[in-house]
Amino acid sequence: MSAPAAPETLEPPAPATAATDGAVAIKGRSPWEIVRARLTRDKITMTALVFSMLFVLIAILSPLMVKLGWLKPDQTNTELVQGLGSLPEGFAGGMSLQHWLGVEPGTGRDLFSRIITGITTSLTVALIATLISVLLGTTLGIISGFSKGRLDWFISRFLDLVLSFPSTLMLLSLGPVLVSRIAAIMGISSADNKAKIAFMALVLGFFGFPFFARIIRGQVLSLREREFVEAARSLGARSGRIYGKELLPHLWAPILVYTTLILPANIAAEAALGFLGVGINPPTASLGAILNDSVAYAIPDPAYFIFPGLTVFFIVLSFNLLGDGLRDALDPKSGRS
């Protein structure tokens, strides 16, 4: 994607049609138009895009649906879970017209509502974490790649340091302390879920950014030797201008691609954190917390285990396929095609 000039137009309109259909003039297309054309031709990526958009839409709309009373994620229905060990009675975990995916053992809360609101929580954490990774990664990657010598060395070693840090261990052991610190900084109670969301997003974002920074640094290393950068430099442009006006426009493609790839990784990581018990405070639902609880019920109540698992699976899959497709479209030299 780094060469906007000549070869992209080689993308051929199928030769047979070109021969018979001489009337169609060959139009010059901008790089973005080419990318869009490639994307729309890729059915898998388009499906993934639709699903990803759907999940994001669900995440945005679920608080509204709770307000309107369409979803009741916190309403207990103990009368539905009178089976031994408080299992739901009836077919597939208590599936019914009111409870499409059945109810949660122990409380009888509607599983569908909890999964939908869980998507909101999980996506919020994952999106903020991704944003942090992208901002930090891009900034440090550009600085590191462009400035030769000592600064580059320091930043690179810092990235190594962060990468070699046992992040999960740190999350588990420092979790409670950090949450109360963050809560104190934000001026809210440590029991407030905002503090926990901020904590998870910060930690996931922080441990995710070095990958990003390295990729950007690699791109910048090749870019900085190019003529337009040299020209800017010889004209006396300051570093800040070169970063923002010369380098950044050429980095949008990798940023976009790796954003869509880091996002699903963060969704999975949030689920894992909830699974390890450092997730969001109850009764707020998150996909990880639901999964964590459901594992024990895999045998007596498989429906309760399968639906949240499938949800996480589809979200991660959609964003991953979307990221893959974007990469193929933006950078045909790498990847599948």
Added chain:
Amino acid sequence: MMRTKKGAIGVALGAVVALAAAACSGGGSTATSSSSAAPAAAKGGTLYMVNLGPQEHWDPQRVYIGADIEFASRVMYRTLTTYTAGKDPKLVPDLATDLGTMSDGGKTWKFTLKDGVKWEDGQDIKCEDVKYGLSRTFAQDVITGGPNYIIMFLDVPTAADGSSEYKGPYGAKVGQALFDKAVTCEGKTITIKFKTPWTDFNNATAGLLAYAPYRADQDKGEASDYAIFSSGPYKLEGTFDKDKGGKFVRNANWDEKTDTVRKAYPDVIQYDLGVQGDTIYERLLADSGNDKFMVTQGSAPPAKLAQIAADPNAAKRTANPTSPYTDYIQPNMKSAVFSNEKARQAFAMATNKDAYITALGGPQVAVATNAMCNKEVKCYQESNPFGAPTKGDPEAAKKVLTESGLPMPVKITVVYRSRPTSDKAFSSLKESWDKAGFETTLEPLTAKYYATIQGPAYATKDAFWAGWGADWPSGSTVIPSLFDGRVNISAGGSGQDYGYFNDPEVNAAIDKAYTITDADAREKAWGEIDAMIVKKGGVVPLINQKFTFVYGSGVKNFEVNSLMGGYVDLANIAVK
């Protein structure tokens, strides 16, 4: 306070160290047991005890988990007195020739040791060993985690900061002369003097291991925590790994004739740690190979209950005893909201105990209660001061809350220990409180629960969950330990009175109860104080926990002992 086993239990309960006591001879409750109508048991074979671990302590003066006390007192630590196994456990002499003689209104106790009771190396168990065992608890810097009653009661002066003038048998032995005056040996007879009457001391010697003998030449302080030096029918072979377990084999120097309680049928007891509750119960249901001879102290996870009941082979190997533990929520008297009595009353009335039980796993896992004394303990008294049903009465509660004059909705933060089942249970409770006009924020804590809520940083929270079980069957190990603000509250925090409850009327009643000499009347008095505290809104008792245990098909004489924590009793157990 006894704590339940960690891990497999749906709601594990717990607390740190008990502080107060004195009163009563217990033993009124009955053991819920389901022994498989004993086909004659014989010696031999290996019994497998499988738990999650890690092992907290094995040092007798430091063990404070009910399940560990019950195991160790049957396997390797004999005590002056003990409880019999079986349906109706009774207090009987063990190392001592009788149940001890009390004089001076409970301030002096005398025990005489039996002839022929020996340590695992063949030496006689001497009076000096019992005395040394008693002295160890005073070394509060080394012997941590165990019950501290002896420091409160023994006739050794206390310093201004409340600590004892005697600092234990290690190092400089500060105050050793004071201790030697309080505990004296004459041949095989030990005489123990207390500051204040301790009329059920011989129950404490049975219910806890802190008064077990300890040989001075085996004591390496902290380093001997897992170095088990046995006086019982089994001794440790090799070493004990706190994460993996150990192997107990016959102790040739244990003489059956001196022991009326322990039958010691199996040749070997293999103690395996590090197995998750789900896995333990999968293995028990499969019942193959050595797992046929397996028992566990972890109660079945609620998710497994249906599977157990559906398996006819497993259902007949199941016991469902009531445990001695009580779950409760203590409103914080120092909080802005719950310093208001009407708010506490509304909170108690709104609490939906039925939903709490359902979330824990249903009626097989817990029963609702309105008292702090467990229904198995004599001091239990039926009471319902606010007339609310077990499912709570949010409408009535809302009226009371409106009378409190607090701006609605009333914001509260409730702190509890996070477990998958308790997360659900508190979500259900939140719903019932919110219906009554509260706006509840839940704060689950994952690590160091009790140490955290006791600290000053949590003194502003509105209510705390906790769990408690009597050390021996008396209200004296429940009421003063939890609600006597004078012994609990300090600058360092709430002690075990997590809600800073310190009521002059209750304190006076506690002082009076200690002085009642008749055991039944004293337990009744504890029960009345219990009801009084509930009525003042000082505590919202939730449930008495029930255990569900499954054991291997090759295990005979499976019994649980209600006086020793409600776990499997190994006294009569056999695998042949």
